[in-house]
Amino acid sequence: MGRLVFVLLDGLGAATARRCMSYLHALTEAEQARYTELDAELPPLSRPLYATLLCGLSPVQSGILRNDDARLCPAPTVFQRARDAGLSTAAAAYCWVSELCNRAPFAPERDRLVDDPSLPVGHGLFYSQDAYPDDELFRDAEALRLRHTPDLLLVHSMGVDFAGHTAGADAAAYREAARAADGLLARYLPNWLEAGYAALITSDHGMDADRVQYDSTEQTRRVPLWLAGRAWRNLPLPARQTQVAGLMLAALSLAAVEDAPHTGPEESHAAR
Secondary structure: OOEEEEEEEOOOOHHHHHHHOHHHHHHHHOOOEEEEEEEOOOOOOHHHHHHHHHHOOOHHHHOOOOOOOOOOOOOOOHHHHHHHOOOOEEEEEEHHHHHHHOOOOOOHHHHOEEEOOOOOOOEEEEEOOOOOOHHHHHHHHHHHHHHHOOOEEEEEEOHHHHHHHHHOOOOHHHHHHHHHHHHHHHHHHHHHHHOOEEEEEEOOOOOOOOOOOOOOOHHHHEEEEEEEOHHHOOOOOOOOHHHHHHHHHHHOOOOOOOOOOOOOOOEOOOOO
């Protein structure tokens, strides 16, 4: 069995990732990570795409098409699959992840702090403020890892998305939020890799200059994806966002990854 850290940098578009994520691109240039880009499924909204990343269904297939559709994911999530296989799970994440995986609607007094291995996310710290600081979120995630040693850990930050909705994708604040997330990964990712975890780092959607991500444009749909750790060596890069869940299950030795060819060239440099 493998161990996996899934990092979801909410709202990070590929163009900004290519410009601002210097640490992750340094790993790619050193052949210590692999990089590619995906198109977010439509509509490119957070809750529908969380469901896509967690269970492998497009929004049209899952039926979760709006951000205000607070219900459990209609298909087994990677957390449910991991729990059913006897693996331990944890997440430091936005409360919509709790609603998709554990219980809906989210009741903060009951669901913010989770320590119940019978739930798909057995150990959790769930927040509900979009402005929740990324450095606190990463500390939350590392505290969960050190305390529970989960086989599957989700680290879900909202700093980039919040900056995009506040200032727009062309603003310095949006780029600086991406740089800050890259710096946090430079602090924590080496520890995760040393502890034997594989890491998958991606985003749900991008952002545009209008401070939204609803439109079907390259700015809103094109997202980055990095793979770091030994677990990925013999696994193909995903060609679609719907394949990410299967890739995570393969890294956890829970299923064979979907045998689909990659439709674009693998990135080997920090910029193209």
